[in-house]
Amino acid sequence: MATQLDTLITEGLEEIFPSAVLLASIKGKPLIHQAYGKANLHTLFDLASLTKAFSTALLTACFFDAGLLQASDTISRFAPHSSRQAWxxxxxxxxxxxxxxxxxxxxxxxxxxxxxEAGSKETKQKLLGLCWEEKLLHKPRTQTVYSDIDHLLLGSILETVASSSLQHLFAEYIAKKLSLSSLQFSPVEANLAAPSGFCTWRQAPLQGQAHDYHAYLFGGTAGNAGLFGTAEDCAKIAAAFFLLDDGEDHFITSKTWKDFFSFPAKKQTQDSFTGGWNMPSAQDSSSGKYFSARSLGHLGFTGCSLWIDLQKRSFVIFLCNRLEKENSQEKMKAFRPRLHDLLFADL
Incomplete structure (x- = not known):
């Protein structure tokens, strides 16, 4: 496997990303933790939409656990009066x-x-107003459409309920309890972070700033994006999931865990979500062919990903900065399942 993995990573370095870190554990045993290209094991990567899974989704679970929110609560009571819509x-x-x-x-x-205008209270309020006033494409609950707007709103609701910032909430409810020393909202020190491409809107190369436009306008902390971190800290989230799945209380109770995540008997034909995390589809999943139906994962636009197989007690974390390379999106899409299948083939 080592030779095949080296070949695949070399191909990725040439065509898709200049820096990467791979961390994998198979059947509860560490398999690999290695940096490639211009990265080291301590490099902070822009996690992009992994923020939805690590911060917004897990904070929602914490709020359910504490009785601060319920899954069935309608969002109307959180909407600004000036932005109210029937939906x-x-x-x-x-x-x-x-x-x-x-x-x-x-x-x-x-x-x-x-x-x-980034980072001001007025900008955040105006941008959230646009989200609250958006028109629906479909009747609620009839279709799954992966949406940044969903988690921009959900992140704002969490802040409203707690009268606190997502940055503070993540630090208190998640990072402190899981001993996550690197996971933090942007901006981070540029010399610690992998660069993430040139932003034509900002007319500047990005390093330590959130690539996501809307997270940047929020000051670097949003429900959809903004987190930076290392693979090692991502692995601590996977480890916590295994403990919760075994019935142990952790940053939430095991009862809340079981209520929050529900799994189908077999993989679904299309993308679906539980607890704000993606589940592997039967075909064309970024997780590849071998992750079980009891798996959770998420992707980030910057190239980062995490997949956790609860049944097989295995996970694969791949952090990279594909936005440094032009026309890398489709190549990254093809790379992920190849990587996962290679690591999981012996299972």
């Missing part, structure tokens, strides 16, 4: 969490702002 009475917290609200996948709201 707010139909959409629940669970629908935002699992991308069943009916909202579009994404809208270029950032074009209403200049980069210089």
């Amino acid at each position: 707010h009475d139909e959409v629940t917290i669970e629908m935002l969490l699992n991308h069943r609200s009916g909202l579009p996948a994404w809208k270029p709201y950032y074009l209403n702002f200049s980069p210089e």
